[in-house]
Amino acid sequence: MKKELIDIVGESNLIDDERLDDYLVDGKNSKFRVIPENIGQISEIMKLAFRENLKVVPYGSGTKINIGNIPSRVDLLLSLSKLNKILEFNPDDLTVSVETGIKVSDFNRFLSEKGLFLPVDPPFADKCTIGGITAVDSNGPMRLKFGKIKDMVTAMKIILSDGSIVKTGARVVKNASGYNISRLYIGSMGTIGIIAEISLKLHPFPESEKNALLFFNDISDFINFCESVRDSFLIPSYLEYLSPSFVRFLPKGIVENFVKNYHLSLIGFDGFSETVDWQLEQIKVLSKKNNCQKTFIPFDAGNSLLSHIRNFYLLFADSLIFKVSVVIPEFKNVLHKIKSLPFENKFQEAVLSHFGSGIIYVIYPLDNINDDNKVIELINMVEDIAIDSGGNFMIEDIPLKFKEKVSVWGRKNKNSKIMKRIKEQFDPNNILNPGRFVGGI
């Protein structure tokens, strides 16, 4: 097998066993690790894997590789790091086509020379790849204004499990020619094909970006504030909520004044400078109206705080991180229920929310927790709260020893029959990322 892989990618593109530990997938070793240099090689690798029933894990830079359930087997780790070329760039048309192994940071640096950017702000943007954020549908605070990667993708080239190379969409900004199969692949966790090329719509870089930090006594004041933002003409790029317990985890020097248990909100604006400044003026008015205790408008350390929010995972090692999505009126209710969970101070949650988008991250640091059963109990209870409020639940981060005992996608799954049919159609031998996705897919 090794020889066949070398025949395809060349010896130098095989990662040897000495570096095995750098490429663990949920603690699992891979038999082989290859770095193909082009789509043709990926296709050849997949043909081999299809024939020999090798279980394949597509790999970008590994920043999101722990999302999803533990794969049932990893035979072949397929790194896309050498597929990192810009294929076609039309700055005047605000479109670009790239190979998916390109890093988001390199990509945006390239675009910035022409005054453009891709408005997605996932965690670990300095490392993660376009392919990775597409496969897991990763995003950040800015989704409030700009949407998710699905709103930017116009076309894809995909390698299917049998090695065939297919294209979806078109490299134009508006398209109604055939099925929108790209959408099926966004967030599909590499379970039905390997996304090798992507065409995207871009945005002009804003002239000005500023934000404001607001301090509230309680959640109700914060929500009232958000309501008045909603009823205004303001167009925030993001609207973040940080619970008092979350704020305590921030490095010193970013938010000085949290002696009191304040609930914080970071709200950002971008666009023409006079438009941004006018919106900040409005925020001054609205925050006064809504019992805001303290404000920084604009907030000078805003970019630093925003960066910590985007990469908040770094603040919480060895933690349970739930992503709960709810309709906004349920926000307060869900937080209240979570606060009232009967664990007698055993678990102290920190909460971060991309509020306007209905995303709540509930974080439980797990240091000094020895009672495994209690952790599982907690997971089930948080899931029930999310589902009972009509929301969505998933575990984004969880120590491996607990991960073995749960499904990170929750206990109940919708549409499982049709999802299974999709998987069977595009990966009949179940060789692509087996076991990682919803319902055992």
Added chain:
Amino acid sequence: MLNNKIIKKLESVVGREYVITDDNELIVYECDGFTKEKHKPEAVVFPADTEEVSEAVKILYNEKIPFTARGAGTGLSGGCLAVYGGVIICLTRMNKIIDIDFWNRTAVVEPGVINLLISEKISKNGYLFAPDPSSQQVSTIGGNVAANAGGPHTLKYGSTINHILGVEVVLPDGTIEQFGGKIEDTNGFDITGLMIGSEGTLGIITKIIIKIIHLPEGYETFLAVFETMDDATSTCSEIISSGIIPTAMEIIDDVMINALEKAFKFEFPKNAKAVVVIEIDGIKKGMARIGEKITNICTANNAREVKTAKNDEERDLLWLVRKNAFGAIGRIATNYFTNDATVPRTKLPEMLKFINEIGIKYSLTIANTFHAGDGNLHPAVMYDETDTDQVERAFRASEEIMKKCVESGGTISGEHGIGFYKKGFMHWIFSEEDLKFMKNIKKIFDPDRLCNPGKIIE
């Protein structure tokens, strides 16, 4: 074959008065806005709700009779033709707005709701449903979703697909599934995204969760007048590349101006070769500077004049005129035929030259009014349907334009869909493997090929 026994069964589901089998009444349902091709269905049923759709579909599924969903029938690619006969399931009775949720900026609607009625209903609360196809006064939201319809304002706001959060679908075997929901992030494959633009071939959409957006604080609408089409298209290209994304940017050429003048007496500037309608919206503060930049770009590209809509009435009138452009063609030709091929925006100048050459080559008049900001063309080729040679030439001309769009890096449909008309051109943009990939999608949902068969890829 549809026999009396099956018709009786269908009648028992939807009620006798909601089944049409009379040959004369069926004529209405033999085509949509693409009038060249006609296929009469054997029956039309009008279900009242999801359960009735499901029951009707189950009957047809068991009898292996093809069925096709239909809304207002304004589609332009023959998407709801009953190619193999069978039954049309017309969803116009399912026209309720079920729920409007301003906090979440969502609404739940039935597929038969007319697009414009949604915005009319929520505008007093300061909200809007952004996708605005020119047919919005009559077309249904279900049809919009099936075709992934666009409209002038998709330049800033995106097509229908960017405004749908979830759908309820009756699958081809009659089972009812909910995909997506009011919240945007749901675990699992994004089947909602796949359903949008699938032209009713994967199931029948019976409920739609849409996003609604806040009305902007202000608008500025400009009308720039040009002596040449080249200057007009270059202006649009330059506005985009300068970093401004207007809400809409539409070009109307001289042939169309002439038709519109006859229909509306709008008093467009005389002897202009093209006018560009440019709209920006958003927060008023800062808009003046964007407006100034736009005006400067127009002037630098030899605009004869740049007018601004002075008030809402002037703006509304301008859009009314634009959206009824195709209707106005009736003033200058007996028939016309349009396609919606799309090119990268930078290719617009050469495409418009090409369209002009095609008009000369086939001795036909072609009017252009199109979404320049999106690179989405709408060449209206005029002909007289009593002259078979002209009809033939008109279709050849349209085809040649589409082919050129593909060669320029574009695609054959930006917002109307493939339907029946364009399926023969799919191999221009997709390989055999790509098409097989699409056929496999169809196979997952509709292995018996009963649900709107003969469309897109088959």
